[in-house]
Amino acid sequence: MTPDEFRNAGHVLIDWIADYRLRIPDLPVRAQVEPGQIHRSLPEQPPQAADTIFDLLADLESIIVPGVTQVQHPMHYGWFPSNASLASVLGDIASSGMGTLGISWESCPALTELEEVMCDWMRQLTGLGARWQGTIHDTASTACVTAMILARERASEFSKNGAGLQGVASPLVVYSTAQAHSSIAKAVQLAGFGADNLRFIDEDSYTRAMLPEALSAAIRQDLEAGRIPAGIVCSVGTTGTTAIDPVKDIAVIANQHKVWLHVDAAMAGSAMLLPEYRHLWQGVEQADSLAWNPHKWMGTILDTALFYVKDVEHLVRVMSTNPTYLRSTADGRVTQYRDWGIPLGRRFRALKLWFHLRLEGIEAIRERLRRDLGNTQWFLEQVEAAEGWEVLAPVPLQTVCIRHVPKGRDNQPITGEALDEYTLDWVGRINASGNAFLSPSVLDGRWMVRVSIGVEETTREHVARLWELLQASISSHVG
Numbered sequence: 001m002t003p004d005e006f007r008n009a010g011h012v013l014i015d016w017i018a019d020y021r022l023r024i025p026d027l028p029v030r031a032q033v034e035p036g037q038i039h040r041s042l043p044e045q046p047p048q049a050a051d052t053i054f055d056l057l058a059d060l061e062s063i064i065v066p067g068v069t070q071v072q073h074p075m076h077y078g079w080f081p082s083n084a085s086l087a088s089v090l091g092d093i094a095s096s097g098m099g100t101l102g103i104s105w106e107s108c109p110a111l112t113e114l115e116e117v118m119c120d121w122m123r124q125l126t127g128l129g130a131r132w133q134g135t136i137h138d139t140a141s142t143a144c145v146t147a148m149i150l151a152r153e154r155a156s157e158f159s160k161n162g163a164g165l166q167g168v169a170s171p172l173v174v175y176s177t178a179q180a181h182s183s184i185a186k187a188v189q190l191a192g193f194g195a196d197n198l199r200f201i202d203e204d205s206y207t208r209a210m211l212p213e214a215l216s217a218a219i220r221q222d223l224e225a226g227r228i229p230a231g232i233v234c235s236v237g238t239t240g241t242t243a244i245d246p247v248k249d250i251a252v253i254a255n256q257h258k259v260w261l262h263v264d265a266a267m268a269g270s271a272m273l274l275p276e277y278r279h280l281w282q283g284v285e286q287a288d289s290l291a292w293n294p295h296k297w298m299g300t301i302l303d304t305a306l307f308y309v310k311d312v313e314h315l316v317r318v319m320s321t322n323p324t325y326l327r328s329t330a331d332g333r334v335t336q337y338r339d340w341g342i343p344l345g346r347r348f349r350a351l352k353l354w355f356h357l358r359l360e361g362i363e364a365i366r367e368r369l370r371r372d373l374g375n376t377q378w379f380l381e382q383v384e385a386a387e388g389w390e391v392l393a394p395v396p397l398q399t400v401c402i403r404h405v406p407k408g409r410d411n412q413p414i415t416g417e418a419l420d421e422y423t424l425d426w427v428g429r430i431n432a433s434g435n436a437f438l439s440p441s442v443l444d445g446r447w448m449v450r451v452s453i454g455v456e457e458t459t460r461e462h463v464a465r466l467w468e469l470l471q472a473s474i475s476s477h478v479g
């Protein structure tokens with residue numbers, strides 16, 4: 001494709017994207033396809049001849065669009081918001097269009113230096129101290145694997161340079177809670193600690209926040225048994241209920257035992273753009289590493305995960321590689337991001353943040369977050385005031401965990417498996433209808449429903465419509 005052919009096809013595609021975004025509210029929220037349907041619609045053999053952009057767009061429309069769950073839909077309340085601001089989409093297109101290669105500072109100085117500046121702008125915008133230095137990963141999962149490797153290498157005195165963990169006499173232990181995202185357990189396993197060496201510390205039965213005294217006790221027990229406490233992962237905004245572990249108290253314990261403290265604020269990081277919410281991660285300055293996803297609520301399209309550390313020297317010592325073919329005269333004077341994480345090659349992700357911040361403006365972003373927090377409080381009030389509905393966890397941010405408990409034939413509230421069946425039935429009907437989408441999830445062994453508010457297009461009217469849908473869905477079933 002020549003640049004002129006690209007120009008023509010590109011204009012057609014941009015028009016298509018703009019029209020597509022406009023009609024998202026008319027599409028079903030959850031993809032209405034059967035497993036394998038998309039696969040079967042595609043030719044088994046690759047094409048032999050080139051197609052036109054119009055042929056391709058026709059297939060995009062007829063085959064691909066039906067297979068997209070519309071997370072940009074204003075009635076999407078599932079998982080967590082995964083906003084993709086059109087400003088950041090432009091940044092993504094600019095990144096791809098320039099076709100840069102990020103393997104060293106020399107391979108694209110602008111990629112390195114814009115990333116430095118974006119991480120620092122984001123540090124300032126979330127009120128973090130100047131000692132934090134950041135980089136952009138694809139996801140919070142990769143950031144957590146990196147953090148766990150940093151924890152392992154600090155506690156094992158750089159075992160990677162010798163026999164690795166196989167040469168360490170005592171097991172290294174990591175602490176978190178059962179509420180932490182599944183990526184935490186995965187990171188602990190992939191970093192070589194082993195699932196047996198991940199301790200789930202007791203939580204408060206209502207807030208689901210880690211109990212610092214239980215953490216202290218577990219560390220003491222491990223020390224007495226000759227094990228080595230190596231890492232703590234503190235969740236600020238868990239996936240299930242947005243529970244907030246007490247970072248300040250946990251940091252005191254981490255520092256006392258010289259244990260690496262990683263803060264996972266994948267979702268809640270966006271709230272830290274609002275000064276009035278920063279008390280939620282009070283103590284964060286005492287942590288060793290921190291990750292959050294602007295690609296969630298803040299709206300900088302996937303994949304934009306920020307990873308910060310204070311001790312860059314340790315990070316580089318663990319991650320550094322220095323093959324001769326990548327050496328240049330700039331070495332020692334520039335940041336080499338290949339030494340700040342696992343991959344060598346990197347995309348020009350900072351452009352997404354740059355476009356997002358410059359074209360949206362931080363105050364508009366903050367206003368949107370405050371709108372969502374206000375809508376969440378409104379929704380919470382409706383649920384709390386309605387008979388038969390329960391709110392199951394505190395609501396520090398924009399996710400409300402609910403259940404409806406109807407009375408059975410004996411006029412007593414239904415319980416146990418009957419309640420599970422009932423919950424999955426009403427939420428399943430809403431999701432299947434395509435009118436809205438919510439994530440059912442298990443809390444304390446029973447199904448409940450998470451309502452996560454924060455899609456860019458979701459207004460108070462949409463939230464009010466959701467509340468009507470919920471009530472209609474249960475009233476058509478009760479009895």
Ligand SMILES: Cc1ncc(COP(=O)(O)O)c(C=O)c1O
Nearest residue numbers: 139140141181183237238239266
């Ligand atoms: C609290 C929390 N941590 C980590 C993750 C993993 O995020 P990612 O998809 O960027 O790996 C999620 C995903 O929703 C999350 O909610």
